[in-house]
Amino acid sequence: MFFEGAEKKAEIQTDLKQISLLNDLPDSFWKTLVSCCKAQVLSTISNPQCKAFLLSESSLFVWDDRLLILTCGETQLVNSIEYFIQQVGTKKIKQLTYQRKNEYFAHAQPSCFGDDMKQLSPYIKGCAYRFGELDGHHNYLFHYENDFTALPDDKTYEFLAYQISETASELLTSSNISAEKIREFLSIDSLLPDYVIDDFVFKPYGYSLNAIKEDRYLTIHVTPQAGSSYISFESNIDLIVVAPLFIDILKPLSFDILSFNEHEFSQKTLPFKEANYVSKSLVEKTLPNGYHVNFANFILPQLQFTQPTQLSVEGENHAL
Template sequence: MSLFFEGAEKKLEVVISDSGPNLRDLGVDFWHALVASADADILSQISNDHLDSYILSESSLFVWDKKLIMLTCGGTRLVNALMHLIQVLGVDAISFVSFQRKNEFIAALQPSTFAEDIALIRQHISGKAYRIGHLDSHHHYLFHSPNPYANALEEKNCELLMYHISGDIAAYLRSQGQNAEVIRQQLRLAELFSGFTLDDHLFSPLGYSVNGIKDDKYFTIHISPQEQSAYVSIETNLDLANYPYPVFAKLLERLQPSSWDIIGFNLAHEESDFPVHLCLGSCSITTSLGYNIHFSHYQQRCQEVLIPEFM
């Protein structure tokens, strides 16, 4: 039986009110406890004058003075990190919450559903929830609180989610004796993210994560290369529409997924450099806060050869 790991991530974004604490002053013990509440661990950290970046046993955490973004995969329950934050800081310290989930490969293995997660959130914070995409295909769930915050409409974020990668890099990621520096070179991270400080981790038996920070900007890449459930996520707050490199197009070219999703927050994406593809569905939402969300699901225009898996 092939290895399986649930790479699909949950994402939490929290903005702290002006009267709330500076998150970066809370100390490393606070963050270890918060991450542990979601059933994950901190593996490493890098920092600059603007933010702290943590590689987790399941994805990543980024902390600015008044904002955090946390992603977890596997069997974690990320909503518990928000509950921990509310318990320690108080709900009045929280100005804005966004909670996002991607449908999982095997949802039955998860400790909770999106509906159960937002029911817990709504005991403390009101908000609106959406599903984007069909239930029998790739789909995403999003919850956000109703209260706007400063700079919300100026902030940009974009996510690229790949499924069933193939080619030479995918083969290397599934091989024995991998090296993190080789993966950096294969993905050409120094070219795509020039000037970024990088922190990466190779997981056993398979898996690779990298965080990068430069000033107040970040990117993160998580690769679960297991053949029957291969999943890659890339996320950044770079303004890719005005960035000198077509980051997503280059990573699609190198990792060769059979299909992929792109979610842009206040940022539309450019498709011209993508591999030959079909856009199977798209959606644009303007939230009550004026925040624009763009979602598209793509498939390579080629015939995929399916391999039966013995059970």
């Protein structure tokens, strides 16, 4: 069974003088917003600074003046963003970033990034970039181009692992594996001892986790099946520093790091080279909205031949 793990992601920052996302919008608003892209809220955790919704397909985080939503599978996240803009109005929106990474099965998606930008264009004028080459891992990023400038300490990180080891894949696809066992495997409890954690194991497999502490968050989404394995980590804690631990656990043949406002990217990623990974792609730019974005794809050079994947001739198209 194949599943499109690749996420679409949107981050919206709002004007706290005009609206408090936590106080002025009821849970029913977020449920409707999420339903616009055909996802559902599975559970919710919160603290005074942040509310985190675990979704049927990924996660939504809401702070007083910011929201972050990631959805995967065949969801049309852009519909949720359009709903937010229509309900809240662009005047209250200080910044909007809409991001899509390249999918495994682009042909199975209801829209492409260009379609999504066209859908947003009546509301938001912006600019768009592709980080990474067309023939490899890449991320499309669109943002509202206005007088907004990001604060230098507003840092976020993505660590995306592909082709995890057979051992990791087998464990994470084992039947009836518990959330506790997956957290233990990923060292979550020791890594985030004082975070409030909400997680869910999907059937037949798949795992999502939201963790929050004050205004800090980490979200993990696991598509563990061999052949199309993909595990995403997204956080405002420094994932470049934590990545070697996850690399050691998952032994991915390839991974991406995407960071916003991390100015020591080159220096911090040196340990990956020591672990024999090489950079297939290295891209950076300070965007017009002030965010300094770095994108890198690392791969582990192969020395041994492997067998091809045999496909079911009568199989799902998505596998192809």
